[in-house]
């Protein structure tokens with residue numbers, strides 16, 4: 502049977518696809534936003550090369566990966582008739598990981614996270630009406646819990662409809678959870694809420710750099726306008742990928758919702774800063790929380806200015822991640838730790854390597870080209 506997965510061309514989706522491919526012999530059906538199958542194959546190779554070499558990718562592509570061209574924002578996901586029929590016939594479970602993470606765009610988040618999630622849920626319902634779906638897994642986010650300060654958030658009380666939302670992303674992911682629960686009544690549904698996903702504990706390479714830019718800035722500063730005791734909940738991508746697939750494949754997960762997070766073991770800024778600055782210089786960062794207000798006002802001013810400089814880019818980045826940087830809030834992970842009998846590695850144990858990789862490669866991944874199968878010819 503086949504698992505239908507959305508978002509495999511993205512960072513976390515590639516981990517989920519790789520985990521599904523390495524942990525069973527089942528087929529996977531991937532929704533890819535491309536015009537042609539050839540273009541989709543190249544895009545998948547870009548995302549999966551973090552996890553496998555080209556030959557392994559191509560073997561999987563030819564034997565176990567079924568590509569479906571489509572777009573979450575289109576009615577019926579924009580699938581052609583043949584794709585729809587194949588999915589209705591072969592799908593046994595669904596993992597919906599695709600999303601818009603454009604925190605500033607109400608439009609993009611609403612279209613992809615609300616309308617798109619509804620379309621995926623409706624397709625799942627159609628499949629289920631023909632043949633019971635084994636499981637529907639929805640990748641959500643801890644951002645659904647809105648603006649929090651100095652809290653340890655639990656899964657069952659994370660969503661409060663009378664609380665202010667963080668941003669369009671958090672708001673629309675919250676709506677996506679709600680409508681998925683309503684549409685999928687009667688279908689086994691699991692919701693995963695990762696915290697900030699950064700890097701991999703097994704190797705320093707990564708393809709996602711936004712937060713690392715913020716940490717690089719942090720590592721270089723001799724004074725930080727933050728409280729050193731504030732914690733930040735960060736989880737490695739390999740843990741999240743493994744957790745999603747293990748629970749998705751389990752016959753009887755113990756809970757309907759899981760935080761995939763560092764929880765109470767989250768490091769504080771002193772610990773994060775000590776591990777990152779040691780990569781650059783020997784002196785210890787000085788923390789000055791009293792400067793936080795003026796610093797954030799400066800970031801607002803710079804973000805809205807027409808200046809073009811690295812400083813403006815950093816200010817915009819700080820603004821995007823502001824709620825995570827300042828909230829001092831973590832997300833209880835006891836459910837997933839108990840069920841997997843495993844804790845995520847602490848960010849400080851692998852962060853220096855990931856940051857070094859990012860700096861050495863100017864915050865971009867040195868993608869290998871797509872090789873024409875059966876030849877050594879590279880295809881642009």
Ligand SMILES: NC(=O)c1ccc[n+]([C@@H]2O[C@H](COP(=O)([O-])OP(=O)(O)OC[C@H]3O[C@@H](n4cnc5c(N)ncnc54)[C@H](OP(=O)(O)O)[C@@H]3O)[C@@H](O)[C@H]2O)c1
Nearest residue numbers: 508510511512513534572573574598599600642695697698
């Ligand atoms: N990264 C984090 O720190 C983090 C933390 C918590 C939760 N999450 C959740 O994890 C999931 C994956 O996030 P990510 O970091 O991997 O994001 P990402 O790298 O931006 O990947 C997003 C994926 O969604 C797909 N997608 C977006 N719009 C689409 C559309 N209209 N039609 C079809 N596919 C579309 C993208 O396809 P294209 O390649 O075609 O754009 C891509 O495959 C999301 O549900 C997110 O909310 C992420």
